[in-house]
Amino acid sequence: MASESYDAIIVGGGHNGLVAAAYLARHGARTLVLEARGQAGGAATTESPWPDAPEFKVTRLSYVMSLLPPTIMRDLELEKHGYKVFPMGPYYQAFPEGGSLTLYEEDSQRSHDEIARWSKKDADAYPKWEAWLAGLADVLGPLLLTVPPAIGSRKPKDLAATLRLAWRHRGLDVRTIADVTRLMTMSIADLLDDWFESPQMKGALAVNGVIGTWAGPYEPGTAYVMAHHSIGDVGDGRLGSWGFPEGGMGAVAAAIGRSATANGATIRT
Ligand SMILES: Cc1cc2nc3c(=O)[nH]c(=O)nc-3n(C[C@H](O)[C@H](O)[C@H](O)COP(=O)(O)OP(=O)(O)OC[C@H]3O[C@@H](n4cnc5c(N)ncnc54)[C@H](O)[C@@H]3O)c2cc1C
Incomplete structure (x- = not known):
């Protein structure tokens, strides 16, 4: 081991460490991942938690796929390496006072009928909301994979990068820029008040604003959390879709x- 040298050593083999390793290795860096646990993956893990029934394997921490950019799936050839996801849906919400709401991704008339039971x-408004979100996704989606510009820097390289981004x-209009800017600071509750009237619909749509976030629906910034969850897909090209991975x-x-090691990275657990 002492004689081995690496261009990049990644400490922690969660899915982010593995993605970094795969990209580094793909671009020719001698790459090593060091993972403290017995298996890589971090919170993306399938385990057999019952010693007397090892045949039962379960997803133990994170439980549903979304937001893995299709660019990464393609670049790392994840399907070739075994990535397979079944889209989740329809979206179902039950209310404490009784009744429920189901939103069908594939069937806008059925969703309309469902929502109309409440308002x-x-x-x-719902189809317009979805179209508005799709418009925002066109702006925000590509930014997720863009290195932020070094604003204020006068180095020619940084200025060129800022100009390229601008x-x-x-083609963006004032309205879209205003919407994107407001999203970053608004709460999901305020945003939904602008669009909807029924607490059932607002409740159902607020979920994406607070999921995975240490915040309630009136917290500033939660509007963007909603948008962030709505702009990902699971590789099927359907915006905001989530899915369950096989395995x-x-x-x-x-x-x-597997993609990382196929490109030459070493993973040590
Ligand atoms: C309960 C729960 C549910 C979640 N549900 C979802 C979900 O359904 N969908 C979703 O998209 N996201 C979900 N998330 C969020 C998602 O799991 C995280 O965003 C993701 O795991 C972050 O990946 P990561 O690679 O950055 O870090 P981690 O997955 O945390 O991986 C970090 C790795 O580094 C290792 N490590 C740490 N320190 C060292 C060290 N010093 N030396 C060596 N190794 C080290 C750890 O053992 C671990 O394997 C959930 C999170 C939790 C906790």
Whole structure:
């Protein structure tokens, strides 16, 4: 071991460490991942928690796929390495006072009928809301994979990068820029108040604003959390879709790990 040298050593083999390793290795860096646990994957893990029934394997921490950018899936050839996801849906919400709401990704008329049971106005607003979100996704989606510009720097390279980014967004209108800017600071509750009237619809749509976030729906910034969850897909090209991976979340980490090692990275657990 002492004689081995690496260009990049990644401490922690969660899915982010594995993705970094795969990209580094793909670009020719001698790459090593050091993972403290017995298996890589971090919170993307499938385990057999019952010693007397090892045949039962479960997703133990993170439980559903979304937001893995299709660019990463393609670059790392994750399908070839075993990534397979079944889209989740339809979205179902039960209310404490009784009744429920189901939103069908594939069937806008059925969603309309469902929402209209609570509010006709909300049912009519929902397709417009979805179109508005899709418009935002066109702006925000590509930014997720863009290194932020070094604003204020006068180095020619940084200025060129800032100008390139500005040029890419030259077609944006004032309204869209205002919407994106407000999203970053608004609460999901305030945003939904602008669009919908029924507490059922607002409750159902607020979930994406607080999921995975140490915040309630009135917290500033939660509007963006909602948008962030709505702009990902699971590789099926359907915006905001989530899915269950075959083999549990550990299978996702394993596919990324296989991509990393196929490109020459070493993973030590
Ligand atoms: C209960 C729970 C549910 C979640 N549900 C979802 C979900 O359904 N969908 C979703 O997309 N996200 C979900 N998340 C969030 C998601 O799991 C995290 O965003 C993701 O795991 C972050 O990945 P990571 O690679 O950055 O870190 P981690 O997954 O935390 O991996 C870090 C790795 O580094 C290792 N490590 C740490 N320190 C060292 C060290 N000094 N030396 C060597 N190794 C070290 C750890 O053992 C671990 O394997 C959930 C999170 C939790 C906790």
